[in-house]
Amino acid sequence: MTHPYQDSPARSFWRSGVVEADRCNWPEIYRPKVRITRDTSVATAGSCFAKHIGRSLRLAGGNVLDAEPKPEGMSTALARRFGYGVYSARYGDILTARQLRELLEDAQSLHVDERLFRCLGGKWFDALRPDVEPEGCATLQEAVELRREHLVQVAALAQVADVFVFTLGASEGWMDRESGRTLVLGPDVIAGSYDPTRTVFHNFTYDEIHADLLQILRLLRGMNKDARLLLTVSPVPLGATASGQHVLAANSHSKALLRAAAGAMADKYKAVDYFPAFEIVTTWASIEAAYAPDLRSVRPEMVETVMRVFLTAQGLASVAGPVGESEGAKR
Amino acid sequence: MSKRLCVLGDDGLFVCDPAQRAARWPDLWFEQGQVDMGADLMAGYDGFVISGLGIAPVVEIFGELSCLDMPSVEDAMSALDSERPLASTAMLRAYTRERLEATQAVALARSLRAKTEVPIFLVSLPRPSAEACQTDGREVKLSQLAAQGDGPFVSAWFDRIAGELCADIGVHFLPQPRVSLTADGMFTKEDYVSTRSTTGAEYNTARVNAEFACLVIDQVAHALKTCDPA
Numbered sequence: 306m307t308h309p310y311q312d313s314p315a316r317s318f319w320r321s322g323v324v325e326a327d328r329c330n331w332p333e334i335y336r337p338k339v340r341i342t343r344d345t346s347v348a349t350a351g352s353c354f355a356k357h358i359g360r361s362l363r364l365a366g367g368n369v370l371d372a373e374p375k376p377e378g379m380s381t382a383l384a385r386r387f388g389y390g391v392y393s394a395r396y397g398d399i400l401t402a403r404q405l406r407e408l409l410e411d412a413q414s415l416h417v418d419e420r421l422f423r424c425l426g427g428k429w430f431d432a433l434r435p436d437v438e439p440e441g442c443a444t445l446q447e448a449v450e451l452r453r454e455h456l457v458q459v460a461a462l463a464q465v466a467d468v469f470v471f472t473l474g475a476s477e478g479w480m481d482r483e484s485g486r487t488l489v490l491g492p493d494v495i496a497g498s499y500d501p502t503r504t505v506f507h508n509f510t511y512d513e514i515h516a517d518l519l520q521i522l523r524l525l526r527g528m529n530k531d532a533r534l535l536l537t538v539s540p541v542p543l544g545a546t547a548s549g550q551h552v553l554a555a556n557s558h559s560k561a562l563l564r565a566a567a568g569a570m571a572d573k574y575k576a577v578d579y580f581p582a583f584e585i586v587t588t589w590a591s592i593e594a595a596y597a598p599d600l601r602s603v604r605p606e607m608v609e610t611v612m613r614v615f616l617t618a619q620g621l622a623s624v625a626g627p628v629g630e631s632e633g634a635k636r
Numbered sequence: 637m638s639k640r641l642c643v644l645g646d647d648g649l650f651v652c653d654p655a656q657r658a659a660r661w662p663d664l665w666f667e668q669g670q671v672d673m674g675a676d677l678m679a680g681y682d683g684f685v686i687s688g689l690g691i692a693p694v695v696e697i698f699g700e701l702s703c704l705d706m707p708s709v710e711d712a713m714s715a716l717d718s719e720r721p722l723a724s725t726a727m728l729r730a731y732t733r734e735r736l737e738a739t740q741a742v743a744l745a746r747s748l749r750a751k752t753e754v755p756i757f758l759v760s761l762p763r764p765s766a767e768a769c770q771t772d773g774r775e776v777k778l779s780q781l782a783a784q785g786d787g788p789f790v791s792a793w794f795d796r797i798a799g800e801l802c803a804d805i806g807v808h809f810l811p812q813p814r815v816s817l818t819a820d821g822m823f824t825k826e827d828y829v830s831t832r833s834t835t836g837a838e839y840n841t842a843r844v845n846a847e848f849a850c851l852v853i854d855q856v857a858h859a860l861k862t863c864d865p866a
Binding site: 373376377378379380383386387428438440441442443444446447448450451454458 | 693696697700701703704711721722723724725726727730731734735
């Protein structure tokens with residue numbers, strides 16, 4: 306008697322792939338389609354979990370780009386406060402695919418929309434990346450010119466990055482009603498108080514997320530024809546939902562959409578890969594606690610496990626250096 | 637009533653002849669002190685003069701970053717060309733404060749402030765002389781900033797942030813006397829530079845002459861009369 310799974314490898318079966326597997330190292334859970342070597346120029350962006358990928362790659366000797374490196378004499382602590390060294394440019398957290406798409410579109414056209422700057426207490430904030438200038442800018446012109454220069458650096462980054470690693474964070478976002486642009490945080494969380502006449506909640510659908518990812522790929526390859534996209538989904542749950550659902554259900558909904566869209570992109574395009582960080586962290590099969598007591602932050606030990614799986618699969622684990630902070634390679 | 641002041645750091649103030657000092661400021665007595673003096677020694681002084689805080693960190697900052705207020709930036713058109721990315725005023729302020737905080741002079745000022753309530757004056761170290769820069773080829777960044785027309789901005793920025801920082805610590809910052817500076821504020825005028833300085837300038841500071849020392853002592857004397865107690 307034959308059956309359709311008879312030639313399937315051990316990883317295809319729950320018992321051999323999960324129950325009896327080495328659940329510290331998860332062999333074969335990730336078989337890279339997009340290869341990263343120490344010579345590969347890598348750019349990182351996304352939600353907060355993306356920063357772990359950049360840091361681990363650097364420690365492993367990878368060439369993680371930094372288009373906006375911190376000033377030489379600035380302490381790491383101060384640099385972090387102003388958004389240096391977190392991702393490959395000072396764009397701050399990018400939670401939705403739409404945000405990255407719009408950022409790349411802006412970078413291509415050097416488009417700066419003055420409607421997307423908020424004034425609070427005499428200081429001007431860039432609503433698209435308020436966390437990189439936590440004290441705001443002295444004038445609107447200063448904020449606008451800083452953004453324009455940032456876009457120049459993002460464009461330059463996209464032109465030289467062989468692999469763009471993007472960690473999808475959420476399907477839920479907030480849009481500026483007037484410009485139609487997607488904001489990074491809930492309504493004016495940093496730069497003011499909630500004004501429902503200015504911002505509107507939007508929960509991106511599967512189709513929208515997939516279309517945004519496709520456009521991201523097109524934009525990246527328009528700026529660098531050899532660019533490849535490595536997608537991950539952040540295992541960090543939504544801090545809050547504006548969907549009206551219970552946050553646990555809303556989180557599952559959001560992550561499912563992101564996971565499905567990322568998977569569909571990776572299935573269809575040679576230049577797109579998916580790394581299952583989300584699955585490694587969130588599975589109930591894990592033998593170690595994945596989350597800190599706040600049930601949201603991923604424990605460092607679990608981050609280490611995830612990155613070990615990633616680096617091992619990429620053949621970079623053996624060159625990993627000591628744990629600690631390191632700076633990115635300047636573009 | 638005469639005041640006994642302890643000078644810590646650079647000995648530039650003592651270039652001024654003791655007899656001249658005594659004649660011009662009969663109520664002030666300056667002594668070179670030790671950084672690690674004990675509480676009993678400290679108690680004998682009516683004030684401390686720390687010499688001093690130099691412009692070097694600020695020159696380094698504006699050698700790698702720029703801001704819209706700098707004339708050379710030309711409404712942001714030249715920032716990337718010159719590989720000095722634009723930075724926000726807030727970030728530049730935080731960065732400058734961090735760099736100044738890391739200097740020995742500010743650390744000493746903080747340490748003293750924690751131990752005594754008498755006035756503490758943190759004196760600006762003299763800028764280098766333009767001639768020394770040309771002769772030795774030193775201070776490249778400083779000369780570049782001056783040549784680009786950014787001198788007045790950089791000089792004023794240093795004085796402003798140093799003043800703010802010192803005020804927060806509870807000490808008095810004394811900027812370099814304006815009369816001793818070139819028009820752009822970046823160099824010490826040759827009139828106030830010791831002849832030794834053209835061949836032996838310290839990094840980002842000039843060896844100054846007695847006339848300069850007198851200017852600074854005038855500043856201290858004036859500040860001592862007008863300053864609020866700590």
